Amino acid sequence: MIVRDRLYVGGAWVPPSSPALLEIRxxxxxxxxxQAVQAAPSDVDDAVAAARAAFDEGPWRHTTKVRALSVARRLCTGTVTVNGSPMSFDGPFGGYKASGIGREYGMVGLLGYIEHKSVTRARVAARSSAA
Structure with a gap:
């Protein structure tokens, strides 16, 4: 049985403020x-503060567009915004793996409503051009 009794906050595994564990079934x-640790509100506050500090003081805020797009292309996620860019509903929106398979919006979102049909027919022998 796997037991996770630490939280990953600020780039390190840290003890939670409470020893309470949740059963994973x-x-x-x-x-x-x-079993996994049950994060308390103070643990969530610590994680949010660490994320804010990483954004404000880390390299991500000033990453070049080329580098940011390179990282975004390698992520296994349905939607990525680069350096605070606004979301666009012209393109598809959806998740990966357990987050949801399928897309909404855009042309890709319509594909779930389209039925494809293949029609085959007998081939006609090619005419010989030699006379």
């Missing part, structure tokens, strides 16, 4: 797969 049969 299989959706298939309800068996206990492991």
């Amino acid at each position: 299989s959706p298939h049969d309800g068996s206990v797969l492991g």
